[in-house]
Amino acid sequence: MTRERLYLYDTTLRDGQQTQGVDFSAADKVKIARALDALGIDYIEGGWPGANPTDSDFFRQAPKLKRATFTAFGMTKRSGRSAANDDVLAEVVNAGTGAVCLVGKTHDYHVEMALGISLDENLANIRESVAHLVAQGREAIFDAEHFFDGWKANPDYALACLDAAMEGGARWVVLCDTNGGTLPADVGAITAAVTAHIPGTHVGIHTHNDTENAVANTLAAVDAGARQIQGTLNGLGERCGNANLCSIIPTLMLKSPYRERFDIGVSEDGLKELRRASHLLDEVLNRQPDRHAPYVGAAAFAHKAGLHASAIIKDPSTYEHVDPDMVGNQRVIPMSNQAGRSNLLRRLGDAGIEVDRDDPRLGHLLAAVKEREDQGFAYDSAEASFNLLARRMLGCLPVFFEIDRYRVSIERRYNALGERVTASEAVVAVHVDGERMISASESIDPVTHQDQGPVNALALALQKDLGRYQEYIDDLRLVDFKVRIIGAGTEAVTRVLLDSSDDTGEVWSTVGVSANIVDASFQALEDAIVTKLIRMKAPAVRMAVHG
Ligand SMILES: CC(=O)SCCNC(=O)CCNC(=O)[C@H](O)C(C)(C)COP(=O)(O)OP(=O)(O)OC[C@H]1O[C@@H](n2cnc3c(N)ncnc32)[C@H](O)[C@@H]1OP(=O)(O)O
Numbered sequence: 001m002t003r004e005r006l007y008l009y010d011t012t013l014r015d016g017q018q019t020q021g022v023d024f025s026a027a028d029k030v031k032i033a034r035a036l037d038a039l040g041i042d043y044i045e046g047g048w049p050g051a052n053p054t055d056s057d058f059f060r061q062a063p064k065l066k067r068a069t070f071t072a073f074g075m076t077k078r079s080g081r082s083a084a085n086d087d088v089l090a091e092v093v094n095a096g097t098g099a100v101c102l103v104g105k106t107h108d109y110h111v112e113m114a115l116g117i118s119l120d121e122n123l124a125n126i127r128e129s130v131a132h133l134v135a136q137g138r139e140a141i142f143d144a145e146h147f148f149d150g151w152k153a154n155p156d157y158a159l160a161c162l163d164a165a166m167e168g169g170a171r172w173v174v175l176c177d178t179n180g181g182t183l184p185a186d187v188g189a190i191t192a193a194v195t196a197h198i199p200g201t202h203v204g205i206h207t208h209n210d211t212e213n214a215v216a217n218t219l220a221a222v223d224a225g226a227r228q229i230q231g232t233l234n235g236l237g238e239r240c241g242n243a244n245l246c247s248i249i250p251t252l253m254l255k256s257p258y259r260e261r262f263d264i265g266v267s268e269d270g271l272k273e274l275r276r277a278s279h280l281l282d283e284v285l286n287r288q289p290d291r292h293a294p295y296v297g298a299a300a301f302a303h304k305a306g307l308h309a310s311a312i313i314k315d316p317s318t319y320e321h322v323d324p325d326m327v328g329n330q331r332v333i334p335m336s337n338q339a340g341r342s343n344l345l346r347r348l349g350d351a352g353i354e355v356d357r358d359d360p361r362l363g364h365l366l367a368a369v370k371e372r373e374d375q376g377f378a379y380d381s382a383e384a385s386f387n388l389l390a391r392r393m394l395g396c397l398p399v400f401f402e403i404d405r406y407r408v409s410i411e412r413r414y415n416a417l418g419e420r421v422t423a424s425e426a427v428v429a430v431h432v433d434g435e436r437m438i439s440a441s442e443s444i445d446p447v448t449h450q451d452q453g454p455v456n457a458l459a460l461a462l463q464k465d466l467g468r469y470q471e472y473i474d475d476l477r478l479v480d481f482k483v484r485i486i487g488a489g490t491e492a493v494t495r496v497l498l499d500s501s502d503d504t505g506e507v508w509s510t511v512g513v514s515a516n517i518v519d520a521s522f523q524a525l526e527d528a529i530v531t532k533l534i535r536m537k538a539p540a541v542r543m544a545v546h547g
């Protein structure tokens with residue numbers, strides 16, 4: 001079978017920017033465009049030049065892309081003027097990109113209701129706008145807005161809009177499920193009808209995720225002949241999002257029948273960078289990555305149940321649909337009350353702790369994990385705390401410092417401007433190899449001068465002076481903090497999960513459980529610091545007492 005080329009078109013910087021709460025700066029866009037280019041995306045849509053100052057700025061300082069075609073987005077010309085005299089279109093064309101994508105109406109109702117023009121006038125606007133791009137030497141792409149709904153209402157007219165774009169010289173006509181309500185069988189049937197009329201090598205697909213079917217709809221369109229795929233990183237996009245390229249790309253490369261039939265611009269090495277690109281977007285948006293995202297999520301290859309872990313150790317394919325390494329991800333065998341001995345052994349091996357399968361201490365550790373999970377600890381999320389517990393029970397936990405006591409105070413008062421404010425202070429006393437050190441800290445944000453709360457004050461105090469260990473923890477940062485009340489009434493306890501990081505960019509999670517939220521936080525904090533010291537191979541004062 002001869003292989004065919006599928007083209008990937010990324011609209012993170014345009015449709016992704018239409019997500020509520022997303023507001024890229026021009027610098028953010030440059031960073032994301034570079035990552036997409038490195039990944040092997042064919043077209044990178046940068047935004048709508050002229051629509052807002054950020055997009056205009058971004059196109060002015062457009063990044064030099066190595067292989068992707070940089071694309072500007074706009075709309076077809078308005079009626080009553082020529083394409084050359086339409087000021088909105090002019091700004092789009094003047095951005096000087098190799099390709100230009102214009103959205104145009106293809107649903108007869110929208111033409112008459114939203115644009116208020118005749119159906120023929122709309123066809124002429126599409127044809128002339130596309131021809132104008134081609135006359136300027138640009139690759140022209142036509143985004144056929146509301147195409148599937150339009151087809152259901154009036155297929156002849158929807159198709160006539162595509163024909164008008166093709167007559168104007170469009171390289172691609174892209175079928176858009178703008179409202180995201182079409183289901184895969186309809187997308188497949190309608191796309192097949194289109195590709196029977198216009199060769200699929202000119203047909204693209206743009207789907208929205210309003211029924212959680214954006215990826216399935218995209219694949220249905222490819223099955224029916226579409227050869228350009230529009231989508232976004234992490235499925236960002238208007239309302240519920242667009243088709244997620246982080247799911248589509250590995251599916252095309254690793255799954256039958258796509259891997260046997262198609263080539264895309266992403267190489268095997270590029271595929272390993274997908275997870276990084278996904279996380280880069282989260283970083284830009286200051287969002288926690290979705291742990292359960294297919295292929296790229298931290299839990300995408302996490303095997304919690306004992307039966308799964310036992311078989312995984314014998315052959316990973318027993319519970320994995322692809323090798324995590326191929327998408328730059330890794331297998332995780334978390335510890336939890338679902339775990340058996342196999343989970344435990346695997347997890348210990350990952351942490352560099354070698355134990356014989358028949359070692360009786362394994363049974364004690366397993367029982368301890370299950371008992372502590374019953375109390376509220378969550379070791380499947382807090383791998384670092386699991387490692388510390390295991391080390392303690394197996395007699396290989398280094399002791400660096402010991403907490404003597406801590407104290408936290410919170411005050412609410414009125415400042416000099418008469419505003420109600422809070423102030424948190426903490427004092428921590430630690431012993432390091434016989435030397436007692438006391439540190440105090442208050443928790444004030446240096447920029448906003450706002451109180452950052454008692455846990456932050458404790459963290460600052462604990463990290464302020466650890467004597468000879470101070471140099472090892474200078475780059476330690478707390479990056480996320482989650483609090484959950486477990487149980488109810490007088491039995492309720494607080495669980496705190498803390499994510500920490502350092503200059504390596506790696507993140508580790510720790511957990512604390514107590515009836516007191518500050519104490520639960522302090523436990524998680526102490527585990528985070530001990531983990532950092534172990535990671536840094538800091539010399540221990542001694543080993544913890546076994547068991
Ligand atoms: C399906 C999609 O997601 S397409 C992408 C949508 N993205 C955006 O809208 C974000 C960027 N848009 C904008 O910043 C603004 O809408 C602008 C700058 C483009 C236009 O702003 P304004 O001139 O103030 O118009 P406004 O946004 O109020 O309305 C859109 C106008 O475009 C017209 N229009 C809509 N689609 C088209 C089209 N395909 N071809 C021609 N005209 C169109 C509408 O009829 C309306 O005109 P009217 O005000 O005469 O009724």
Ligand SMILES: CC(=O)C(=O)O
Nearest residue numbers: 103143145146176178
């Ligand atoms: C063009 C586009 O974003 C849509 O129709 O959804």
